[in-house]
Structure formats: structure tokens, C-alpha cells
Amino acid sequence: MNLLHEIGPHLSGIEQLKAMLQTDRRPGIGETLDIRLVEVDDGRVVLEAIPDIHLYNPFGTVHGGFAATMLDFACGYAVMSRMVAGQTTSTIELKISYHKAMNKDTGTVRAEGKIITLGRRVAFTEARLTDLDGKLYASATSSLIVLSAQ
Structure with missing residues (x-):
């Protein structure tokens, strides 16, 4: 069973996100990387994490996959906030x-995600x-498909 079904498939996306925020529930990768949802608004979310040595690549900086995961969460959760x-x-x-390496x-x-446009399908x-302090480490744009329950 997936996390959102445990929280409540009858809830809207923003209700599911608020339940995740209030109970500190996270999907597996969020637990593994210790990424926490800290703000939920209509079309906007913020996540936080602390990069550390366990996330290092062979070059002694935080692996880009960590930033990618945070940004993917932020983009996806922003859209989720508008799902019925x-x-x-x-x-x-x-x-x-990638603008600057983390260590x-x-x-x-903090990863802040916002919807630019939301259509019926994309x-x-x-x-x-x-x-x-607001120093930029990475930025992303994303396209997401909107799917209805089957």
C-alpha cells in the first residue's frame, strides 16, 4: 500500500499534504534522505533537509541526486496541492x-516549489x-502529467 492511500485516498491533494505535514509522514526516499515537508499552500510547498557527509559523491561534495530529489519533491508536491x-x-x-556545490x-x-501553469492534463x-540565507544551490523546471484515479 502507498503512503497516500494510508493517509486517505478520499482527501484532496492539499489535504493529504497537510496530513503529511502534521504527522511528519514521508515516502521512503524522504525518510532515507531525511527530507521534511515544512510548508504547504495552494500551488506552493517548501521542504527542508540538511546535507551531510553520507550524501557525498567521490569528489567530496553532496551528490547532485540529493538536490534533484528535493527539487522533484517540491515540483510534484506543488502540483499535488491542486489535485482533487x-x-x-x-x-x-x-x-x-546546479549553481553551487553543497557540503x-x-x-x-530549503526547496520551494511553485506551479507556473496547471492544465487539465499537464x-x-x-x-x-x-x-x-537565500544562497541558490540548484534550480529546476518540471513538467508533470495529471492522472485520474482508475
């Missing part, structure tokens, strides 16, 4: 730009990954 009960979404495309001294980073989003 029974709808879901899936990433079609994720374009990431264990970076501290808490959503377009953007997200930014920054530290608490």
Missing part, C-alpha cells in the same frame, strides 16, 4: 541547473534550492 481526490501526478521531465557545512537547505512548475 482521486487525482495524482507523475513527473514527465525534470531540468536541473556538510552548508546547513539546512502542469509546469519551478523550484529553487537555497540555504537559510
